[in-house]
Amino acid sequence: MALTDRQSTSLLAIDPKLPMAPQIYGNIRQSILNLRLAPKQALSEKELALMLGVSRTPVREALIKLAEDGLVDIFPQRGTFVAPIRVSEVLEAQFIREALEVSVVARVAELSDPAISARLRESLARQKRAADNGDLDGFLAEDENFHFILSVSVNLTRAWKVIQNVKGQLDRVRVLSLPEPGHLTELYEQHMAIVTAIESGNAKVAKKHMAKHLQQVFRTIDSLLAKRPEIFD
Amino acid sequence: MALTDRQSTSLLAIDPKLPMAPQIYGNIRQSILNLRLAPKQALSEKELALMLGVSRTPVREALIKLAEDGLVDIFPQRGTFVAPIRVSEVLEAQFIREALEVSVVARVAELSDPAISARLRESLARQKRAADNGDLDGFLAEDENFHFILSVSVNLTRAWKVIQNVKGQLDRVRVLSLPEPGHLTELYEQHMAIVTAIESGNAKVAKKHMAKHLQQVFRTIDSLLAKRPEIFD
DNA sequence: TCAAATACACTACCATGGTAATATGTCAAC
């Protein structure tokens, strides 16, 4: 199927005043993560440039960055394709994220700064509201923000960037996990446990809760391998 | 000082048959890490392209990647500069590397695969030879290889890439640490302790030795801040 | 002498054209 056959409204939200390459990167990345661009689908510089109303150069730069994220595969002189979901890479992304976030949360717990705790509590309140309303998108956004607060509050912005990069592999799996009832509340309670451990200054417990929290993906991978085999490898 | 005033022999090693952007990236990166390109020095697409005998496009792509590594600062419409050594970023790079490598070595220890152990022992032998001969470059290369073996032996290639990226910040500091006598032997013995822990299947001890090993940088940072303030911030 | 305005040089950024390598479709030979 040709790219231009698809509806592409969100792909057109480009502000010509801002640098285009990062915008294009974010745009295509989002489309890959929510699977509007399906795994294994061909992407071409020329066609994307046409769709987005820009030249091929910034598109090319965006695709290179996506290739570093492992979200597209570039085969020189052959073509560029949305990367299939490779279980091994998803598992490795989980490993990297867990290693980093567990270390981050330990540092946060050791600091035990009331100001940080306050920000986390505010995030928790917003999460609860979203969970109660069944607002999936709102909850996911606040979930992202929760983890962002942890890294940035202890001045680990680059660690956050790394987490963000590898998290792409995980997000693509997560959107496929059907939003089961009570799932959001479950995640909220895990976050709550982490914050409680942080506030008690217990780094060891905080690490344990964080690790368990992040290992949730394992469950969704198993169910997906059975349900949607075509998007893998 | 203009770029072209500098001797630039190693910058010219470009194979026109291979993709140029990655070659240029590696070339400039090496020059930054060994400080032949000094911190805060201006880099221009045009001048670099001229020196390397290529066009500006692949140079630009290389600089963008170096900016992601935090090794150059790009100021749109103003210029691109070799990034100064920012202590905060060096410390964060250490944090990220430690988090990842500690987790990696734990996984290696839990596996306790004799084949991996054999590869590590071979590397140790080469390290000892280099240390005894005072072969600094040889030792550093084998040191790199040692850590590479750890990650790849448990199929964590992306983790290795991340480590590599952030390690740039650390390498630039390390080349400045004068090669003190006995220093290489000290590093060798730390590696040895890690391998011994791995072979005994003791993940906890392996993690501890790895953490201590990687925290060596802290010592060099302190002495450097006093000796070479001009290359910082 | 000094301050504000102006001209200039330089930058990264984007657009676009050319090129070698690869995939695909067509057709002939067996």
Place this chain on the structure above:
DNA sequence: GTTGACATATTACCATGGTAGTGTATTTGA
């Protein structure tokens, strides 16, 4: 029907020209 060769189309890659934005030097006004 199958296989091989050839023509064509498409690709990512690199080269190069144009543009808006930014610092700096120079000039202009007092």
